Amino acid sequence: MALSEATSEAHAQALSQEIKRTYVIDQKLNEMGWTGTGLRFGAALLDPAAILASIATEGTAAPVIYSAKAGKLGRFLRAGTAGAAVNAGIEGYLVSQNPLQEWENVGFAAAAGFVLGGAVGAFGRTYDDIALSGAFEKALSAAEEVEAPLAARAAITGVPDGSVGAARVQPDVDLTAAEQVALDNYDAPKSAMGKARIDRVGILKQSDNGITRQVAGLLAEDGVGNANGTINVRSASEQTAREMRVRMARFYNVYNDEWNAWAKEQGLSWYQRGPASRAKFNNAVGSAVRRELDAGLDPHIQKVAATVKAEMKSLLEFGREKNIRGFNDIKDNYNYLTRKHRVEALDDLIERVGQGNVNQLMAKSLLSADEKWRVRNAGRAMATEALDYEDALNIGAAYVKSIRSRKYGHFDMNQALSGLDTEVLQEMLLDAGMGADEVARISDKVRFTRDTGEEGRMASAKMRLDLDETTTFDLRNADGTTSTIRIEDFLENDVEQLFTNYARSVLGAGFIEEALSHFKVAGKNGDMPQHAPSWETVKGYIAENSKLSQSAQATEFRRLDNLYKSVKGIAVEPPSNSREALRFLRDYNFIRIGGQLGVAQLAEIGNVLGQGGMKNMLQHMPALRGVFKGMRKGEFKDELFNEIEAVWGFGTDLTRHSPSVKMDDAHGSTFEGRNHSASKLQKADYALQQGKKVTSVASGMAHVNMVLQRMNSRVLVQRFMDNANGGRKINTKRLRVMGISDEMIERINGQLKAHVKEAQGLLGKKVAKINIDQWDDLDAKNTFINGVDRWAKKSVQENDIGNMPDFMSYEMYKTIAQFRSFMLAAYTKQLLSGLHHRDWETFSSYATSMLFGSLFYAAQQAVNAQGRADKGEWLEKRLAPEEIAKAGFQRAAFSSFIPMGVDEVVGFGGLDPVFSYRSRGLASGILGNPTYDLIVNLRKGASGVTSSILRSDYDFSQQDYRALTSTLFFQNAFVVRNVLNTIGGELPRFSH
Numbered sequence: 001m002a003l004s005e006a007t008s009e010a011h012a013q014a015l016s017q018e019i020k021r022t023y024v025i026d027q028k029l030n031e032m033g034w035t036g037t038g039l040r041f042g043a044a045l046l047d048p049a050a051i052l053a054s055i056a057t058e059g060t061a062a063p064v065i066y067s068a069k070a071g072k073l074g075r076f077l078r079a080g081t082a083g084a085a086v087n088a089g090i091e092g093y094l095v096s097q098n099p100l101q102e103w104e105n106v107g108f109a110a111a112a113g114f115v116l117g118g119a120v121g122a123f124g125r126t127y128d129d130i131a132l133s134g135a136f137e138k139a140l141s142a143a144e145e146v147e148a149p150l151a152a153r154a155a156i157t158g159v160p161d162g163s164v165g166a167a168r169v170q171p172d173v174d175l176t177a178a179e180q181v182a183l184d185n186y187d188a189p190k191s192a193m194g195k196a197r198i199d200r201v202g203i204l205k206q207s208d209n210g211i212t213r214q215v216a217g218l219l220a221e222d223g224v225g226n227a228n229g230t231i232n233v234r235s236a237s238e239q240t241a242r243e244m245r246v247r248m249a250r251f252y253n254v255y256n257d258e259w260n261a262w263a264k265e266q267g268l269s270w271y272q273r274g275p276a277s278r279a280k281f282n283n284a285v286g287s288a289v290r291r292e293l294d295a296g297l298d299p300h301i302q303k304v305a306a307t308v309k310a311e312m313k314s315l316l317e318f319g320r321e322k323n324i325r326g327f328n329d330i331k332d333n334y335n336y337l338t339r340k341h342r343v344e345a346l347d348d349l350i351e352r353v354g355q356g357n358v359n360q361l362m363a364k365s366l367l368s369a370d371e372k373w374r375v376r377n378a379g380r381a382m383a384t385e386a387l388d389y390e391d392a393l394n395i396g397a398a399y400v401k402s403i404r405s406r407k408y409g410h411f412d413m414n415q416a417l418s419g420l421d422t423e424v425l426q427e428m429l430l431d432a433g434m435g436a437d438e439v440a441r442i443s444d445k446v447r448f449t450r451d452t453g454e455e456g457r458m459a460s461a462k463m464r465l466d467l468d469e470t471t472t473f474d475l476r477n478a479d480g481t482t483s484t485i486r487i488e489d490f491l492e493n494d495v496e497q498l499f500t501n502y503a504r505s506v507l508g509a510g511f512i513e514e515a516l517s518h519f520k521v522a523g524k525n526g527d528m529p530q531h532a533p534s535w536e537t538v539k540g541y542i543a544e545n546s547k548l549s550q551s552a553q554a555t556e557f558r559r560l561d562n563l564y565k566s567v568k569g570i571a572v573e574p575p576s577n578s579r580e581a582l583r584f585l586r587d588y589n590f591i592r593i594g595g596q597l598g599v600a601q602l603a604e605i606g607n608v609l610g611q612g613g614m615k616n617m618l619q620h621m622p623a624l625r626g627v628f629k630g631m632r633k634g635e636f637k638d639e640l641f642n643e644i645e646a647v648w649g650f651g652t653d654l655t656r657h658s659p660s661v662k663m664d665d666a667h668g669s670t671f672e673g674r675n676h677s678a679s680k681l682q683k684a685d686y687a688l689q690q691g692k693k694v695t696s697v698a699s700g701m702a703h704v705n706m707v708l709q710r711m712n713s714r715v716l717v718q719r720f721m722d723n724a725n726g727g728r729k730i731n732t733k734r735l736r737v738m739g740i741s742d743e744m745i746e747r748i749n750g751q752l753k754a755h756v757k758e759a760q761g762l763l764g765k766k767v768a769k770i771n772i773d774q775w776d777d778l779d780a781k782n783t784f785i786n787g788v789d790r791w792a793k794k795s796v797q798e799n800d801i802g803n804m805p806d807f808m809s810y811e812m813y814k815t816i817a818q819f820r821s822f823m824l825a826a827y828t829k830q831l832l833s834g835l836h837h838r839d840w841e842t843f844s845s846y847a848t849s850m851l852f853g854s855l856f857y858a859a860q861q862a863v864n865a866q867g868r869a870d871k872g873e874w875l876e877k878r879l880a881p882e883e884i885a886k887a888g889f890q891r892a893a894f895s896s897f898i899p900m901g902v903d904e905v906v907g908f909g910g911l912d913p914v915f916s917y918r919s920r921g922l923a924s925g926i927l928g929n930p931t932y933d934l935i936v937n938l939r940k941g942a943s944g945v946t947s948s949i950l951r952s953d954y955d956f957s958q959q960d961y962r963a964l965t966s967t968l969f970f971q972n973a974f975v976v977r978n979v980l981n982t983i984g985g986e987l988p989r990f991s992h
Helices: 011-030 032-046 049-056 062-066 072-095 103-123 129-159 175-186 200-204 210-219 236-265 275-289 299-321 343-353 355-376 389-405 408-415 421-432 436-446 495-518 536-544 550-568 577-612 613-631 639-647 680-698 701-724 732-737 742-755 778-795 811-816 821-837 841-862 869-878 881-893 898-908 930-951 958-965 976-984
Strands: 448-452 458-459 470-475 481-487 757-761 766-767
Touching: 062 742, 175 210, 175 536, 200 210, 200 550, 210 236, 210 495, 210 536, 210 550, 236 275, 236 299, 236 495, 236 550, 236 639, 236 778, 275 299, 275 495, 299 495, 343 355, 343 389, 343 481, 355 389, 355 470, 355 481, 389 408, 389 421, 389 436, 421 436, 421 481, 495 536, 495 550, 495 757, 536 550, 577 613, 577 680, 577 701, 577 778, 577 811, 577 841, 577 881, 577 930, 613 701, 613 766, 639 680, 639 701, 639 766, 680 701, 701 742, 701 766, 701 778, 732 742, 732 778, 732 821, 742 778, 821 841, 841 869, 841 881, 841 976, 930 958, 958 976
Parallel strands: none
Antiparallel strands: 448 458, 470 481, 757 766
């Protein structure tokens, strides 16, 4: 279209820009001299294919294009027809985009394609043909980059994309928000090794819906990578996990020291430092946070309170940076501590006094808060409506129901009640049974709106919502007496639980806001919305573009919802007695069986060695001398160790362990805190948490993991430094899985060379300090941090919610698959990932992890044999070369569930298992489950006791003894196991 044909000023400006773009291309042809002149002359025959191919090969293919000779008629006709179709298709689009060309060029291009296509096709494959083929491959790739979005638009909107059959490219059409999002994400990559994937992200990224694929990759980690080799994006779950490690390590480095010092000053022995005394300390800290610190406050309480205040301020700044709804409008409050309800206490209160009375208590609290606000803000109150009783009762009832349902996190409910997240408020009111009109009326009254005329200042809502936490409500009992219920009866004041829950909620909300911002759609005026669309809105986009059946789409949404809730820190399942019982059972089994878990982890030394290299590992080995002393103090003499803890939080698991905060072991999502003084059952829970900590330490697991994580992160940082200095290069494919592009690695290299402090080591220079705070390229800094994080959590495996099958969201399956969550994630992060990379690091990691698995297996058997009556026979069998080799394979992470599968297959044939070398002493097949083992051994041991008492022909044997003792706490721990073996060694080997 010529400029004179413009229909408006905007149209004319757009055509003008296209003419300028065409002029730039023309100038490039001029720079090619006679080659460019030749290309212009040839344009009548090959435009745009010849020009595109010639430019793609910097002019070297032009002689080939024009030197094709005539040949056999059959080849001429076949190739000529294909050439005509291809040229017409490409020309059809390019003419529509070039204001200097006419539609007659499509016909010329088709004719030229027929003539030259037939000419080239008539010959065999000469050297010139190969060069021409390469040029056209580049040309077609370039054309595909332009054509693909149009093809996607055609698929989404039904508007033709400019193919030959359509005759010409149709003009742009207005797209709905869902169509625009589908178009933006049509090329979202699929997961690598897709047909073999069992993890929820791998499955979701096989969806035909591009939005689903993009959402899954943004929410949680893809442990293998993308099928097309593109950049594996940073996910919300990975970033949330890293931030939680760092922030909670900072908090507990202070908390643990001050709690122990306070308990010592109170004269409390180790045994007396139980749930009641810890709750007393935590409540005192919580009260201190909510008021100004003063000199008369206990110094230990004051120090923890000051730490919490600083962390709460940091979280507020994080929320503003991530653009969480309402955070930019929150005033700094150094005394703020989040509100959290104890759901079990609310349930008990409702059971005791009834739902209606609690709803009235909530209504009274809302009215009291509204009245107090109006007194404090008399001027602003004149412009707002007072809250009436009926609205307060409805909102209170919805709030109570939402608390009990656990559908929303505490963070979301607080945002909704304050009017900063009206979408959640509307959901709460609708769930409570209110009509749509009433919901719209109330949410409109409490919604804050921006006054764009005053630099975005928040305008007041028509009605204010908040809770007066001091509210009481008197009840008349049947005997004429009165009793009082309080809001405080179900509010939490334990600072450990409040801070942990708030940090988890804010971090999850921030990184989800960042992830879902990818799906923003500009308004008709071109302005982008301030916030990301809600989760329900994004699911709506998926539904509108779905081609799945109703049941298949429901399954996809279930997986997505479970991912979303896990990142947000919301329980997937509602609370129940059975859920708690299963968790108790898993904790009991961990203490009973986990006494040698540290030995199993030692095989991961092979991964550290394989990924980082022997030289790098030896270079940084001397730094381990002060690792245990530094861990106890919370600060290391080694600068790099301090920086690694501050940036990644690696090696802080033991520091962050708390018996007072309940975390889901598979997802790291915060659930309800423990009210240890409430019942004997909850006191038993506290004892279980302490028992788990003892098991982690006694088994060596805590310290092995700490040392491996710290050493691994040092070695991988050194790998990046070597790469920057021109040493051993990091595989490009591996970098892309880490989220690092070819262009970005060069920027990272520049930052490393500019800022890293190096020191002389035994084998050359080594990294002494990264100086990450001095990096001035923020994108390179963040990409480097994420890349090291992802690589480190693969070489010393740490599970991400995206690595797990979806069934691991549920308590029953967690119990069935206990001690196998590592194996399930290893299938994705080790086996499939290694097969995807197929590089030296993979081979080296596989080989060395088997080597170390074998070595530590042999050492473990030697220790466990002590005290056995059949020591010699037992060692001869367990340390046979083929047994050591099989054990080494089974303990290497990449073996995943291959040993289990093999043993199941041979078991069906009536043969003994091939692999039986688990450090937990369980069978390697499907039935090697700790709960099943507990039931079988409890029955067998009890039967042995009763039979030996009731039957004269039955002796209580070593087999009965081992079955019975295997049900005890710590029975599989080193030393404890040896003592038990010695005691049982005097019994007869068999009962008969």
